[in-house]
Every structure is written in C-alpha cells, then in structure tokens.
Ligand code: ATP
C-alpha cells in the first residue's frame with residue numbers, strides 16, 4: 001500500500017459531526033451581522049509580506065516569529081499566508097477606494113495562519129470572525145462593535161460576565177503613548193535585572209509590549225510600571241468615558257484593565273478583550289480596538305477605524321466546555337427502498353419532497369439492488385430522522401408510500417404520492433436531536 005499522507009501539524013480537518021457546530025456558529029454570526037448592518041468581505045489568503053510587516057509592526061510576535069512567509073518560486077515575490085484579517089481588509093478598502101463615499105461596516109470569516117507551537121486552543125491554521133468599521137471616529141462605534149460581540153455571546157448561549165468577561169482599556173493617542181513610553185523605558189531600565197531576554201531586547205523598540213508578557217517572573221516589575229492611563233489627555237479620557245457610558249447603559253459589565261495592550265502596533269484609544277478562565281492559558285476568545293492610524297499607514301487617505309477578531313476554535317471549545325451544543329442536524333425523513341421498487345419512481349417522489357423543503361436521506365442501493373430491510377431501518381434510526389418512508393413495489397404501483405414515524409410514536413400510514421405539497425407539510429419541521 002502507498003504511504004498515507006498526513007495534514008500539516010497544527011492544521012486541522014473539520015469533519016462531521018463537528019462541522020455542524022461550525023456551520024451553526026457561522027450561521028449565528030451571519031444573522032448577527034445582518035442585524036447590525038455589516039457587509040461581508042472576502043480578501044485573499046495570501047498577501048504581499050510587506051502588508052503585514054508594515055501593518056502589524058516589525059517588533060510584534062506575529063511579524064517576528066509567527067508568519068508563514070515564502071517566495072513565489074515563479075516570480076520571486078515575497079508572500080505571506082495572512083496571520084490576521086485587518087491588514088488585508090484595509091488594503092482592499094484602500095485599493096478599491098471604498099471609503100470615498102463615507103464609512104463602511106464590514107465583517108469576514110475565514111482561516112488565518114501563524115507558526116506557533118500547537119496546543120489546545122492554539123493552532124497553525126485557525127479561523128477568525130472579524131468585524132471592521134472604517135471611517136467613523138466616534139466612541140459610539142467603539143461601543144457598537146463591543147456590544148455586538150456581547151450580543152453574539154448571548155445568541156450562542158454564553159453568559160456575559162461569567163463564561164466570558166470583558167476587559168477594557170485605552171491606549172490613548174501617539175503623543176500620549178510617547179510620554180508614557182519614556183517613563184516606561186526609565187522604569188524598565190531601573191529594573192533591568194528582573195527582565196527576561198525578550199523584554200530586554202524589546203525595552204527600547206517596543207516597551208509597551210513588555211506589559212503583555214506571560215512570564216510569571218516578570219509580573220511584579222510589570223505591575224509596578226507607570227500606567228498609560230495616567231498619561232491620557234482630556235480628549236482620550238472623554239472617548240473612553242463615552243464608551244463606558246454606552247456599555248453601562250446597555251448593562252454589559254466590564255473590567256478596566258490598564259495593563260491590557262494588544263499584539264499589534266496599530267491600536268489607539270479603545271482596546272478590549274473578551275477572556276475566559278475555562279480554556280487554560282488560551283483564555284482570550286476575542287480582541288479588538290480602535291486603529292485610527294492604520295489606513296494611512298497602509299497608503300490610504302487618513303481615516304479612523306475600529307474592529308475586533310475572534311478565534312472560532314477557542315469559542316467552540318468554550319461552548320463545549322459550558323455545555324452549549326446545537327441540535328445535531330437530522331433529516332426529516334429517511335427513505336427505505338424495498339427490493340423490486342422501481343428506482344425512477346422513488347427518486348421522482350424524493351425530488352418532489354426536497355423541492356418542497358423536506359430533507360430526505362435515501363438509503364443507497366448496492367450493486368445488487370436493495371439492502372435488507374433490517375439494515376435499512378437501522379440506518380434510518382441512526383440518521384435521527386423523524387420518519388421512515390418505505391417504498392415498496394406494490395405500493396408504488398398503487399401510487400402510495402408507507403410513512404412510519406421513528407421518533408414521536410404514532411401509527412404508520414399510507415400516503416398517496418399525488419398530493420406532494422400536503423404530504424411535505426406533514427414531514428417537514430424541527431428534527432429531533
Ligand atoms: P494570544 O495572546 O492568545 O496569542 P493574540 O493576541 O495573538 O492571542 P489576536 O491576534 O488578537 O490574538 O487574534 C484574535 C483571536 O484569535 C484571539 O483572541 C484568539 O481567540 C484567536 N487566535 C489567535 N491566535 C490563535 C491561534 N494560533 N490558534 C487559535 N486561535 C488563535
């Protein structure tokens with residue numbers, strides 16, 4: 001036998017029955033986006049490497065060590081599998097002049113790629129849902145994008161404040177960050193002995209990112225570091241206040257976390273994360289914030305923006321952890337075909353039912369015709385269908401089929417094939433799980 005090939009480490013197949021949970025999540029997301037008036041965008045999975053280097057910042061975990069970059073062997077171009085969605089969306093908006101007539105509310109769903117050490121909740125190909133609002137400067141939009149994530153948790157059956165908690169911070173504006181940065185460098189300089197190698201290297205290039213360290217040995221020195229919050233001017237504080245007021249009004253609880261920074265350099269003012277303590281070290285389910293400088297940084301006409309991204313694998317793990325499970329998809333009916341039943345007549349009846357919206361699974365016939373009735377009913381039961389439709393040669397000749405309830409009890413009955421619409425109405429409906 002030929003050697004079996006395997007998927008790449010950290011890149012997973014999503015198969016039934018698990019794929020049904022993914023579809024359910026995606027459907028829930030699409031309904032949410034419609035309610036908020038967000039439109040779908042689909043950008044390429046491969047982009048020029050320069051887009052991410054310029055967009056995310058050179059001294060970020062992603063750009064320094066997580067990107068799948070390669071040379072296009074046909075023309076030598078430097079390419080990267082997208083590690084996140086925002087940079088590509090901004091590139092597309094700039095490229096197609098989409099902000100010319102005002103702002104845009106957008107969302108995407110799709111795979112992202114990061115070369116990390118695979119573990120529970122951390123993969124090399126993972127999937128994100130993201131929302132991006134471009135062109136609007138006001139705190140109402142910051143609040144809107146946060147409120148829609150809270151609405152999504154509710155739609156999915158998660159309890160806000162319990163299963164997922166909101167952390168909020170403001171990163172202020174570049175000049176405020178500069179003043180804070182100087183104070184931060186002075187602080188880390190004074191405590192250089194307690195910094196790890198990573199931090200010492202970043203002290204002058206990106207000291208803010210040191211605050212994001214996961215090294216327990218550095219928690220004390222990070223805890224004592226000067227807080228950006230104390231460097232914010234009136235306008236930044238007012239922006240944060242307005243976001244908080246909206247969250248308060250709607251009743252979405254949050255925690256101010258002055259140490260919350262984000263993995264990318266492009267954020268300013270509002271940043272937030274939804275965290276859970278039910279997933280161990282991979283506790284961040286969703287993160288986002290305002291990125292007013294990015295559009296211009298990527299060559300577009302200056303325009304403000306705000307958005308978020310959520311990790312679908314982590315969200316599904318969390319939903320599993322708290323026991324939220326959608327009903328397993330089952331067909332309305334399972335077609336059992338007896339020996340001698342004319343196949344064209346069976347298929348004609350099934351197509352007519354499906355055209356009426358009934359989901360029917362047909363027992364596949366073998367090379368030698370119909371399988372045993374017992375075997376077919378076993379499959380019918382396992383399918384979760386509510387009804388078995390038994391097609392026999394004599395009944396078909398009489399223009400009839402036997403309908404046998406599999407779940408709800410009740411008598412089996414003969415159904416004339418003549419009135420398909422009436423028949424379909426008795427079969428369709430929510431299937432049992
Ligand atoms: P972390 O601190 O856990 O590495 P991050 O800050 O790198 O997360 P973001 O870049 O903000 O994550 O991406 C948004 C979301 O995407 C995260 O909150 C997480 O749910 C998910 N995510 C990020 N990286 C991975 C990964 N390698 N595998 C699975 N999900 C991921």
Ligand code: MG
Nearest residue numbers: 061062114263
């Ligand atoms: Mg990361």
